[in-house]
Amino acid sequence: MQENNLQQLMIVCQQMAESGTPPSVGLLRARAPFKVSVTQAIEAIKRFNAANGTASKQVTEKPKETIASLTKRVQALEKTVEKLLETIQQLSEK
Structure with a gap:
């Protein structure tokens, strides 16, 4: 060729x-x-x-994650962090 x-x-x-x-x-x-x-x-x-x-x-190779699915994951993580911070705040007040 x-x-x-x-x-x-x-x-x-x-x-x-x-x-x-x-x-x-x-x-x-x-x-x-x-x-x-x-x-x-x-x-x-x-x-x-x-x-x-x-x-x-x-x-x-796995399909790449979409922006929408990553956005949902970030939002879920942000909610979890917020709950953890509230729990830490409550524990530190005791």
Whole structure:
């Protein structure tokens, strides 16, 4: 495979990764700007994963928490801290 084609395929892999989609053979072949064989797609994905250290991390990675869920957690923690401070205040008055 020409090095230029490989670089173009790796750019497509990077774009997929940035959009949250792990590069796969089928997607890479569909999104490539030129006809790509299965072996070319596999080679490009292998090189992309090796360059980015993402060989199997994408499969086991948990979905990222949303801002809404984090906001709820912070609010719950703030309420807990408030209750703890009230308890400390009551204990120190005794």
